[in-house]
Structures are given as structure tokens and as C-alpha cells.
Amino acid sequence: MEDPRQHILPVYRPPEEVFVQGEGAYMFTEDGRRYLDFIAGIAVNALGHAHPAMVDALRDQAGKLWHTSNMFRIKGQEELADKICRDTFADRVFFTNSGTEAIECAIKAARKYHWAAGNPDRIDIITFTGAFHGRSLGGINAGGNPKYLEGFGPKLPGFVHLEWGDHDALKAALAAATTAAVLVEPVQGEGGVRAMPEQCLKGLRELCDQHGVLLMFDEVQCGMGRTGKLWGYQWAADVAPDVIAAAKGIGGGFPFGACLMIEAVAEPMQPGSHGSTYGGNPLAMAVGNAVWDIISNEEFLANVRRVSGTLAQGLKSLADSHPDKVDGVTGKGLLTGLRLKADPKNLQTLCRDEGLLVGVAGNNVLRLAPPLIIDDTQVRDAVSMIDAALTEWTL
Numbered sequence: 001m002e003d004p005r006q007h008i009l010p011v012y013r014p015p016e017e018v019f020v021q022g023e024g025a026y027m028f029t030e031d032g033r034r035y036l037d038f039i040a041g042i043a044v045n046a047l048g049h050a051h052p053a054m055v056d057a058l059r060d061q062a063g064k065l066w067h068t069s070n071m072f073r074i075k076g077q078e079e080l081a082d083k084i085c086r087d088t089f090a091d092r093v094f095f096t097n098s099g100t101e102a103i104e105c106a107i108k109a110a111r112k113y114h115w116a117a118g119n120p121d122r123i124d125i126i127t128f129t130g131a132f133h134g135r136s137l138g139g140i141n142a143g144g145n146p147k148y149l150e151g152f153g154p155k156l157p158g159f160v161h162l163e164w165g166d167h168d169a170l171k172a173a174l175a176a177a178t179t180a181a182v183l184v185e186p187v188q189g190e191g192g193v194r195a196m197p198e199q200c201l202k203g204l205r206e207l208c209d210q211h212g213v214l215l216m217f218d219e220v221q222c223g224m225g226r227t228g229k230l231w232g233y234q235w236a237a238d239v240a241p242d243v244i245a246a247a248k249g250i251g252g253g254f255p256f257g258a259c260l261m262i263e264a265v266a267e268p269m270q271p272g273s274h275g276s277t278y279g280g281n282p283l284a285m286a287v288g289n290a291v292w293d294i295i296s297n298e299e300f301l302a303n304v305r306r307v308s309g310t311l312a313q314g315l316k317s318l319a320d321s322h323p324d325k326v327d328g329v330t331g332k333g334l335l336t337g338l339r340l341k342a343d344p345k346n347l348q349t350l351c352r353d354e355g356l357l358v359g360v361a362g363n364n365v366l367r368l369a370p371p372l373i374i375d376d377t378q379v380r381d382a383v384s385m386i387d388a389a390l391t392e393w394t395l
């Protein structure tokens with residue numbers, strides 16, 4: 001039999017199931033099997049599948065106007081940028097089609113900021129082990145993961161990778177005359193669902209201020225309510241970044257991202273300095289406005305924090321009852337997981353056999369990133385399916 005995937009570039013190895021329908025926190029295969037979705041397209045479907053507000057917004061816009069390019073004003077962009085700047089530290093927003101592009105915009109804006117200030121040598125972006133910033137050449141060089149760089153030519157200059165937690169190296173790098181910005185995920189996703197301690201985020205802000213270095217948060221995975229605050233960094237008191245790269249949850253499943261920045265960083269980004277044909281298109285903006293109105297609401301975020309507590313308790317009980325297989329619970333809010341004593345790939349399959357979709361991440365982590373609309377019953381169902389899978393799992 002011919003492989004139906006024979007013409008697809010084989011950079012992924014998906015399982016056999018084909019999903020054709022989604023409803024809230026559930027997905028259904030073409031033969032009608034139901035799965036509880038605890039990975040949400042890797043932290044994307046923040047409002048679950050087929051949320052009526054998103055469906056209505058998209059349907060309505062689809063009948064009106066799809067694309068004009070940024071040659072013309074796009075009303076939905078203006079509305080969403082106003083809301084974002086009303087609710088966050090930001091003064092300006094650039095809309096993209098993905099997280100990687102939001103990161104590219106952040107890196108370019110950081111360099112341009114220093115260039116415009118008469119410091120063209122300040123080009124280095126500091127990042128940390130375990131980082132993931134996307135798959136463009138800029139993204140893989142920022143991330144610094146050798147696995148993702150291999151075979152793709154020389155490493156680009158202008159990226160400095162530091163060991164997570166090496167404060168002396170960080171202080172030295174921040175004092176260097178070539179440093180432009182620090183780029184960090186407040187909660188690392190791919191790298192092992194690892195939250196940066198709140199006092200480190202605060203210390204980072206202080207050090208950046210001391211040395212005139214920009215602080216940029218990659219909130220592509222941990223932002224948009226995923227940790228129970230609008231942004232993951234907001235768990236640290238009195239910290240605000242200069243730039244945020246956002247994506248995933250901001251579109252709830254419609255592909256788009258955003259680069260948020262303060263006015264001083266935005267100022268040198270004048271006409272012609274950056275652009276995108278599709279970024280901020282009317283369809284994305286229609287969905288984005290609907291998603292923002294729901295997720296930026298404090299009551300919605302409070303419920304994410306509450307249900308996160310139920311999940312944390314459940315995961316703790318799994319760690320207690322499977323000490324031979326589980327090392328601990330990791331992450332924050334609904335970007336969480338179990339640190340395991342072996343590669344979790346088989347456990348992921350066993351969870352799927354139970355009817356639960358989960359992800360994996362670095363450092364042997366079984367990654368959970370359910371839709372933010374899950375309820376306590378669904379959390380308890382997920383925990384009992386992981387329990388059954390763990391019982392069956394052999395290391």
C-alpha cells in the first residue's frame with residue numbers, strides 16, 4: 001500500500017490517528033473516537049476547539065474581506081493593537097503570522113534600537129540553555145540547540161548562549177559592550193516546561209536597566225493566560241519587559257503572532273524597516289479580537305488559576321503514587337508536566353491509548369498544555385488516564 005504521506009516533507013512523525021473534528025476540550029477521529037485534548041495543538045487552542053466566539057468572528061469576516069496586505073489600513077489591527085496597549089506594558093504592536101516571526105521582529109527591533117542610539121556594535125542577543133525561539137535561521141540561532149542547528153550552515157554571529165542559572169556568566173555578558181538584549185521564556189516550553197524563578201526575572205530586569213540592555217520575553221508558549229496570568233512574567237512583581245513576542249494562544253488556533261514593544265524600541269522601526277504580506281490580515285484580526293476579549297478578562301484568568309490548582313494537585317498525587325517512574329511536577333498554571341525517569345515517548349502513546357492527548361518536552365517531561373477552558377471533571381479524567389498509562393508504562 002502506498003504511504004499517504006509519501007509527498008509530505010518527513011520532518012514530523014505523527015501517529016496514525018486522523019482528527020477531523022474538535023469540540024471544546026475534545027477532538028474526534030474520522031472513525032468517531034473521542035480524545036481529551038491536553039496539548040491543544042501545543043498550547044495553541046486556548047479556548048478549546050470550535051469556540052462559538054471564534055467561529056462567529058471568523059465566519060463573519062470570511063464573508064467580507066480576507067486580505068488587503070499592509071498597503072492598506074486594517075481596522076481589526078487598529079482595534080486589537082489598542083486593546084493590547086490598553087491592557088499591557090506595550091505602546092506599539094507588529095502583527096505576524098507565527099511565533100518565529102514575532103521573535104524575528106523582536107531581534108531586529110532590539111538591534112535597530114541600539115543602532116539608532118549610535119551603538120551599532122550592540123548586536124548580541126543573550127539566551128539560555130533549554131530555550132526554544134522557533135525554526136527560522138534567527139530562531140534556531142537564538143535557541144542555540146545543537147540538534148536544530150545541525151546541517152544548516154555556520155552559526156550566525158550575534159547570539160550568546162548562557163547556562164540557565166549561571167549568574168556570574170550572566171553578569172559578565174550583560175556588561176559586554178556588544179550586548180543588545182536578553183531574550184528569555186518566563187516558562188520554557190520545549191526545553192522541559194521550566195519556570196524561571198520570579199526573583200530571577202526581577203534580577204534580570206535590574207541588571208538590564210543597569211547596562212542599558214533590552215529585556216525581551218518570549219511569551220509565545222507561556223503567554224495569553226496559559227499560566228493563569230495574561231503573561232507568564234507577571235508572576236514576578238514589578239517587572240515589565242521592553243519587548244514581548246507572542247503567538248499560539250493569541251489566535252486560539254488561527255495562525256498569528258504579535259511583537260509588542262515600548263515606544264523607545266518602536267521609534268526607530270520606521271516605514272520600510274520591517275514588514276509582512278499577511279501579518280495582521282483581516283481574518284486573523286477578527287479572531288484575535290474575539291480571543292483577546294475573552295482571555296484578557298480577569299475572571300477568565302482567575303478560573304485558569306483555580307483549575308490549574310486542581311491539575312497541580314492531581315499531578316502531585318501521581319508523583320506520590322509512582323515514585324519509581326516520576327521525578328516531580330514541573331511548570332506553571334496550565335503549562336505543566338511530569339518530570340519522568342525515562343524518555344516519555346512510550347508513555348505519550350499509552351496516554352493516547354487511554355484517550356488522552358499529551359505532549360513531550362526536553363528533560364524527560366510529559367508536557368500538558370490543555371485548553372484554558374477545561375473544567376475540574378476533565379482534569380480529574382486526565383489525571384486518571386495518566387495514572388492508568390503510568391501503571392502500564394515500563395521504563
Ligand SMILES: Cc1ncc(COP(=O)(O)O)c(C=O)c1O
Nearest residue numbers: 098099100132133134189220221
Ligand atoms: C517559546 C516559543 N517561541 C517560539 C516558537 C515558535 O513559534 P511558531 O512555531 O509559531 O513559529 C515556539 C513554538 O513552539 C515557542 O514555544
